[in-house]
Amino acid sequence: MKKTVLLFSCLLALAACKQNSxxxxxxxxxxxxxxxxxxxxxxxxxxxPQTPDGAAPSTSQxxxxxxxxxxxxxxxxxxxxxSANPLFNLTLxxxxxxxxxxGMPIDEARKQYGxxxxxxxxxxxxGTETKAFEVLGERRRTDMVVxxxxxxxxxxxxxxxxxxxAFKTPGGVGIGSTLADVKKSFPITSISAGEGKLYAISQEAxxxxxxxxxxxxxxxxxxxxxxxxxxxxxxxxxLVY
Numbered sequence: 394m395k396k397t398v399l400l401f402s403c404l405l406a407l408a409a410c411k412q413n414s415x416x417x418x419x420x421x422x423x424x425x426x427x428x429x430x431x432x433x434x435x436x437x438x439x440x441x442p443q444t445p446d447g448a449a450p451s452t453s454q455x456x457x458x459x460x461x462x463x464x465x466x467x468x469x470x471x472x473x474x475x476s477a478n479p480l481f482n483l484t485l486x487x488x489x490x491x492x493x494x495x496g497m498p499i500d501e502a503r504k505q506y507g508x509x510x511x512x513x514x515x516x517x518x519x520g521t522e523t524k525a526f527e528v529l530g531e532r533r534r535t536d537m538v539v540x541x542x543x544x545x546x547x548x549x550x551x552x553x554x555x556x557x558x559a560f561k562t563p564g565g566v567g568i569g570s571t572l573a574d575v576k577k578s579f580p581i582t583s584i585s586a587g588e589g590k591l592y593a594i595s596q597e598a599x600x601x602x603x604x605x606x607x608x609x610x611x612x613x614x615x616x617x618x619x620x621x622x623x624x625x626x627x628x629x630x631x632l633v634y
Contacts (some may be wrong), residue, residue, distance in 0.1 A: 398422060416525070420552065425601075431573060446447050466491075477546060479491060479492035479505045479506055480510065480530060480531075483560050483631075484565075485555060485560040485561055485567060485631070486561070486562055486563065487560045487599055487600060487633065488597040488599065488633065489633070490537050490553045490555055490633050491528065491536065491537065491560065491562060492505040492506070493528065493537065493539055493550055494550065494585055495550050495551070495552070495553065495599075495633060496549055496550060497549060497550050497552065497632060498547070498548070498549055498550075499526070499539075499541050499548040500548075500550060502526070502539060502550060503526070504602060506528055506529075508528075509541075510528060510529045510530075511526055511527075511528060511529075512526065512527045512529060513526055513527075514526065514527050514538070514604075516538070516540070518588065519588065523540070523554050525539060525540045525541065526538070526539040526541070527539075530543075530557060531582055534557070535556050535557075536555075536557040536559075536560075537553055537555050537556055537557065537560075538554040538556065539551070539552075539553055540552040540553070540554070549550070551634065552632060552633065552634040553632070553633045553634070554630060554631070554632055555567075555568065555571070555593075555630065555631040555632075555633065556568075560631075562578055564577065564578035565630070566578050567628070568628055568629060568630065568631065569627060569628065570627070570628050571624060571625050571627055571628070572593055572602070572604060572622055572623070572624050572625070572626045572627075572628070573624035573625065575593060575595075575628065576624070577601050579595040579597070579598045579600060580595055580597050580598075581593045581594065581595055581619050582595060582596045582597070582619075583596075583619065584614075584617045584618060584619055584621070584622055586603075586611075586614035586615055586617075587617070589592065589594055590603045590604075590630070591603070591604045591606040591622075592604065592608070592624065592630075592632075593619070597634050599633070600629045600631060600632065600633050600634075601631070601632040601634075602630075602631055602632075603628065603629050603630035603631070603632070604622065604626045604627070604628060604629065605626065605627045605628070605629045606622065606626055608626075609621075609622070
């Protein structure tokens, strides 16, 4: 009987020890889970954007921050340029291209654009070298070429060659327009070939329109009349004089 009681007591004690061990393990696991949760919350707080005073920004502030462009991203914002800036003057009409007018002093034209945008160059015309000036636009492209005529040291604008298609007449004529478009705005009096190009000439406007006449054999250019040139022939260059 005593042996039975002793054995039963030992079993109870062993069961109690197992229970205590299980409870301790459960407590340890609970503490680990609690610590892990606290670390996650701290990480989230650290990642969240902060205002200068350390507080989390409002929803509207967060949305505004997410809309900021990434460094190096191309902006799509566009602000209309000032019409007073000669670089944005796209005037094309008889006697004037941009801020340059036929007959104006070369020094005055240079002042309009500045030395860095009014660059001296050399033209080869009918085998003769002549000094001229390039007006540079965006990315230093050539917008126009200004030819001069000098009397002693007095040099004035003699002729302007338009290169940039952005220049348009009030009627919308520019490089890329067709001969039919030109005829709607200017009377074309003759067709002439020169320096390897075919020109539609308006004596009244004192403007010549170089034509991309690749569809017409060059040997026929010298005898062409206005009616012989297709109306859909595009303009590749414009001379104002």
